[in-house]
Amino acid sequence: MKTILLSLLLLFCSFSVKAQRITPDVQKRADSIMKYMTLDEKISYLAGTKDFYLRAIPRLHLPEIRMSDGPQGVRDKLPSTMFPCGMLASAMWDRDLVYEFGQGLGQDSRTRGIHILLGPAVNIYRAPMDGRNFEYFGEDPYLSGEVACQYINGVQSRGVAACVKHFAANNQEWDRYSVSSDVDERTLHEIYLPAFKKAVQEADVATVMSSYNLLNDVYTSEHPYLVTEVLRNRWGFKGLFMSDWGAVHSCVPTIINGVDVEMPGPDNLKPEVIMQALKNGIISEEMIDVKVAHILRTIISFGFLDREQKISVAPGQGLNTNETSLKMARAGVVLLKNEVDLLPLAGKRVLVLGDNAAVIAKGGGSGAVSSDHVVSLLQGLKNLKGSNLKIQSMLGVGFITDLLYSNDFYTDESLSQHGLKASYYKNKSLNGKPDYECVETVTDHDWGDNAPIPGFPENNFSLSYTGVYSPKKSGTITFRGSGDDGYRLYVNNKLLLEDWGNHTFTSREKALEVEAGKSYKIRFEYFDSTGTACMRFAYFFDDEEALKASTRNADAVVVCVGFNSGTESEGFDRTFDLPSGQAELINKVASYNQNVIVVINSGGAVNMLPWIDKVKAVIMAFYPGQEGGTALAEILSGKVSPSGKLPFSIEKQWSDNPTFNSYYDNRVTADKRVQYSEGVFVGYRGYERSQVAPLYPFGFGLSYSNFQYSDFVVKKLQGNNVEVTFKISNIGKRAAAEVAQLYVGDMKNKAFRPAKELKGYEKVFLKKGESKEITIKLKDDAFAYYDINSKQFIVSPGEFQLYIGSSSQDIRLEGKVSL
Numbered sequence: 001m002k003t004i005l006l007s008l009l010l011l012f013c014s015f016s017v018k019a020q021r022i023t024p025d026v027q028k029r030a031d032s033i034m035k036y037m038t039l040d041e042k043i044s045y046l047a048g049t050k051d052f053y054l055r056a057i058p059r060l061h062l063p064e065i066r067m068s069d070g071p072q073g074v075r076d077k078l079p080s081t082m083f084p085c086g087m088l089a090s091a092m093w094d095r096d097l098v099y100e101f102g103q104g105l106g107q108d109s110r111t112r113g114i115h116i117l118l119g120p121a122v123n124i125y126r127a128p129m130d131g132r133n134f135e136y137f138g139e140d141p142y143l144s145g146e147v148a149c150q151y152i153n154g155v156q157s158r159g160v161a162a163c164v165k166h167f168a169a170n171n172q173e174w175d176r177y178s179v180s181s182d183v184d185e186r187t188l189h190e191i192y193l194p195a196f197k198k199a200v201q202e203a204d205v206a207t208v209m210s211s212y213n214l215l216n217d218v219y220t221s222e223h224p225y226l227v228t229e230v231l232r233n234r235w236g237f238k239g240l241f242m243s244d245w246g247a248v249h250s251c252v253p254t255i256i257n258g259v260d261v262e263m264p265g266p267d268n269l270k271p272e273v274i275m276q277a278l279k280n281g282i283i284s285e286e287m288i289d290v291k292v293a294h295i296l297r298t299i300i301s302f303g304f305l306d307r308e309q310k311i312s313v314a315p316g317q318g319l320n321t322n323e324t325s326l327k328m329a330r331a332g333v334v335l336l337k338n339e340v341d342l343l344p345l346a347g348k349r350v351l352v353l354g355d356n357a358a359v360i361a362k363g364g365g366s367g368a369v370s371s372d373h374v375v376s377l378l379q380g381l382k383n384l385k386g387s388n389l390k391i392q393s394m395l396g397v398g399f400i401t402d403l404l405y406s407n408d409f410y411t412d413e414s415l416s417q418h419g420l421k422a423s424y425y426k427n428k429s430l431n432g433k434p435d436y437e438c439v440e441t442v443t444d445h446d447w448g449d450n451a452p453i454p455g456f457p458e459n460n461f462s463l464s465y466t467g468v469y470s471p472k473k474s475g476t477i478t479f480r481g482s483g484d485d486g487y488r489l490y491v492n493n494k495l496l497l498e499d500w501g502n503h504t505f506t507s508r509e510k511a512l513e514v515e516a517g518k519s520y521k522i523r524f525e526y527f528d529s530t531g532t533a534c535m536r537f538a539y540f541f542d543d544e545e546a547l548k549a550s551t552r553n554a555d556a557v558v559v560c561v562g563f564n565s566g567t568e569s570e571g572f573d574r575t576f577d578l579p580s581g582q583a584e585l586i587n588k589v590a591s592y593n594q595n596v597i598v599v600i601n602s603g604g605a606v607n608m609l610p611w612i613d614k615v616k617a618v619i620m621a622f623y624p625g626q627e628g629g630t631a632l633a634e635i636l637s638g639k640v641s642p643s644g645k646l647p648f649s650i651e652k653q654w655s656d657n658p659t660f661n662s663y664y665d666n667r668v669t670a671d672k673r674v675q676y677s678e679g680v681f682v683g684y685r686g687y688e689r690s691q692v693a694p695l696y697p698f699g700f701g702l703s704y705s706n707f708q709y710s711d712f713v714v715k716k717l718q719g720n721n722v723e724v725t726f727k728i729s730n731i732g733k734r735a736a737a738e739v740a741q742l743y744v745g746d747m748k749n750k751a752f753r754p755a756k757e758l759k760g761y762e763k764v765f766l767k768k769g770e771s772k773e774i775t776i777k778l779k780d781d782a783f784a785y786y787d788i789n790s791k792q793f794i795v796s797p798g799e800f801q802l803y804i805g806s807s808s809q810d811i812r813l814e815g816k817v818s819l
């Protein structure tokens with residue numbers, strides 16, 4: 001039966017290959033350089049240097065090639081544009097704007113002399129806890145692939161090589177260095193590889209990065225199937241394959257089946273070990289040549305040997321990246337709930353509070369970016385021109401690092417100067433006389449890999465804050481210390497909280513009863529050893545009376561909650577629950593005021609069940625970039641209608657998620673293997689199968705307008721090509737954008753295929769009363785599944801259902817086609 005079916009199959013899926021960058025001329029030039037390279041030079045070329053460089057070979061005029069993270073902005077020593085995170089870029093469902101985002105990243109890279117930008121990150125979202133979801137493009141392989149391609153096209157259009165990462169199945173941060181993602185072949189090809197494949201075959205991505213995790217028990221930096229069979233042989237990738245930082249674990253297997261370059265340096269691809277393997281005949285010089293050719297061809301094809309990478313863009317010239325960042329935030333923020341049309345707010349007294357009200361939250365790790373200009377939500381509301389909103393804020397309701405907010409912190413017992421005395425040391429043990437002293441009023445620093453003060457080392461420094469806390473009111477104050485690395489707090493010379501050691505970002509909290517008018521001696525200490533340096537000393541004075549009075553006195557309250565670079569980051573998984581105290585705060589505020597709007601910063605779903613029924617409106621802001629506050633204020637006030645749609649499903653409770661039983665290693669033996677036992681039924685594919693309704697489905701997002709869909713025509717063209725057309729009309733009261741989504745369901749193979757899968761989308765902006773006709777073309781890959789017998793994508797003849805929806809659950813038009 002199988003053979004008959006296979007012989008009946010229509011065309012095997014084809015793929016379109018863009019004009020290749022690596023032309024015969026490029027190959028010839030690389031070959032001629034290689035002729036002059038000594039074996040030692042070739043071997044040394046297989047590992048990076050100085051953290052972020054491919055090494056130079058001055059004798060052959062081969063320059064150093066500089067790389068930089070990261071996906072949402074150039075992570076450099078100098079500040080650069082902090083664009084919204086990858087998840088927001090995906091939530092825009094706007095190919096042109098993603099392309100512009102890529103151009104912006106490319107421009108920022110060029111002005112800093114960066115040759116290779118380490119993005120996009122395209123791993124699939126399986127569960128909300130993955131600490132890197134914010135960098136990725138969501139749960140759907142088609143959407144992720146489309147976003148990845150436009151991103152890469154944009155970056156590479158500016159003469160910068162993009163790097164698609166992390167190849168592959170890096171879908172959790174928990175135990176990321178030693179966990180094996182165990183994924184069956186079909187699931188791998190249908191869910192976890194398509195975005196990479198598209199990046200290679202459609203966007204001609206220059207470089208690919210391996211992942212930390214193992215795939216089916218083999219490290220991805222040395223994976224015969226993943227690298228040799230799939231990436232090189234099937235997909236025809238001719239560019240540079242590099243390791244993630246520290247993700248190489250062997251020499252010989254890596255040379256035979258793995259990366260071309262070990263980053264950041266030669267830990268396993270050590271010259272002496274490679275030489276010995278060559279002498280023993282386990283590897284050949286041709287194998288080394290193949291790798292060197294991949295590197296040389298890539299850098300030649302970008303012109304890195306012929307021009308300066310660093311360019312200057314005069315002010316007012318080039319792309320206005322701040323504007324791009326703003327346009328993205330406007331287009332990607334998702335309105336999830338808007339009961340009784342509370343939004344947009346007009347003529348109201350609006351109170352703004354919560355941990356993230358006065359900051360612009362961002363995700364952490366290599367995806368974090370520092371900008372010299374950010375607009376918080378509170379600032380964005382205050383900046384609004386011509387608005388009739390009355391904005392008030394109450395910042396001390398969440399944890400706060402602005403000491404002037406309470407005005408109860410002083411530099412010494414005389415209580416004459418506000419703030420705390422900061423003493424910086426050029427050693428990590430607060431030894432000797434401070435090397436720099438000043439008074440600080442905001443105790444929140446994210447130095448990344450940089451020195452805290454000019455002239456200081458980037459690592460191995462320390463800092464203490466000293467002074468006096470003298471409250472005007474009696475009550476409970478909770479202190480929170482946070483840091484990467486160690487921190488500790490003494491009050492009246494007694495240790496109150498600590499996490500004093502080398503570690504990634506952690507937080508500790510401790511409450512203290514205080515009496516009005518008394519003085520409490522404060523000493524907060526911090527040190528950085530290596531890597532990222534980041535610290536916070538925050539406090540929260542629980543003033544229930546003041547909260548009640550202010551919230552009751554407002555027409556609406558905006559509660560800004562969610563994560564930040566310390567709580568959602570690479571290197572660890574986050575909680576599904578909002579950070580401590582935030583759900584309680586929402587409930588408390590909702591008990592005093594009926595018009596609560598919750599604005600969430602996160603890379604994915606959070607647990608909304610404890611409060612969702614008590615609030616009127618919810619906005620998913622993700623990490624909206626340096627102009628995020630401007631865009632949010634425009635959406636709250638109605639200047640802009642929201643048009644983002646969720647790139648992932650939001651579950652009511654974690655146990656509803658299709659990966660609930662397969663996200664962590666649930667085996668009794670700690671063998672560090674995560675079985676992706678849900679198979680292809682991840683995200684909405686899984687919810688539709690289990691028929692458990694999510695709280696908010698994939699593709700969902702509200703607008704301030706309404707849209708009507710009509711005139712659906714399905715046309716079968718030659719082969720398995722299909723064209724669909726339909727009309728969208730803006731029948732609401734104002735101009736707005738809508739995202740029309742096209743899903744395909746294989747009616748014959750319902751048993752083993754998802755009920756429907758996203759295969760096309762279009763975002764249209766329509767004036768009030770305006771209509772537009774939309775055409776989407778589908779090729780045979782839109783109907784295909786991966787057949788493990790023939791090891792290819794195939795289309796099984798039969799009937800396919802076509803759905804046009806405003807979300808995956810809000811289907812407006814349906815049609816059929818037989819192939």
Ligand code: BGC
Pocket residue numbers: 069070118165244245366570
């Ligand atoms: C991350 C990569 C990043 C690299 C260099 C690693 O920890 O996984 O995504 O590009 O560091 O910063």
